[in-house]
Amino acid sequence: MGTALWSLWDSRRAGLSKPVTRLGRVTGFVAFLGASMLPDLDVIPGVLTGDLYGFHNQEMHSLFAGLMVALLAGLLFGRLRHRRFAGDIFAVTFVSYSLHLLMDLLTYGRGVRLFWPLYAERIPAPVEVFGGLRWSEGIWYAGHWVTVGEESVFALLLLLCVWAYRQRAKGGPSG
DSSP states (O other): OHHHHHHHHHHHHTTSSSOOOHHHHHHHHHHHHHHHHGGGGGHHHHHHHTOHHHHTTSTTSSHHHHHHHHHHHHHHHHHHSOGGGHHHHHHHHHHHHHHHHHHHHTBTTTOBOTTTTTOOSOBOOSSOOBOOOOGGGOTTOTHHHHHHHHHHHHHHHHHHHHHHHHHHHHTSTTO
8 A cells, every 4th residue: 555655656746846866766665655554553562561452453543543643754754854745744644544544444353443532442344355464373374375465456456546547647558
């Protein structure tokens, strides 16, 4: 998901008068991928305390947490770069974060606390698309490869949508 968002972002930046350097493109790519993984930072205290369920997929997997993280990223990184990028950084972070929540929402048996703190209950998946990881089965559980395949297909579909969008913006395949 981060890759598809980065591709859209990169095509938007291509229209700027100042050319984007290779380092700038790599930095943008890493930023999108990193932002899409931010909700899973709650794994760290879970692993450190041995209570993965008590920490992972809890409050960090909410739109409120995504909003707070995006605001913080926009304020911090927007100031480090240029103020005009603060809104862009906020948008990149929030959209990437929210797409992660959507994927977790569509994962079998998971659900997310999407509207925490207003509504603390987990919202179950309306349609279960992804199998999810079962760490209790061990790291080499064969079902993990199914999840990797499902998420890879999802990422490819997003990239295909981005490619189609870019082709349309150019005026067609020959454009």
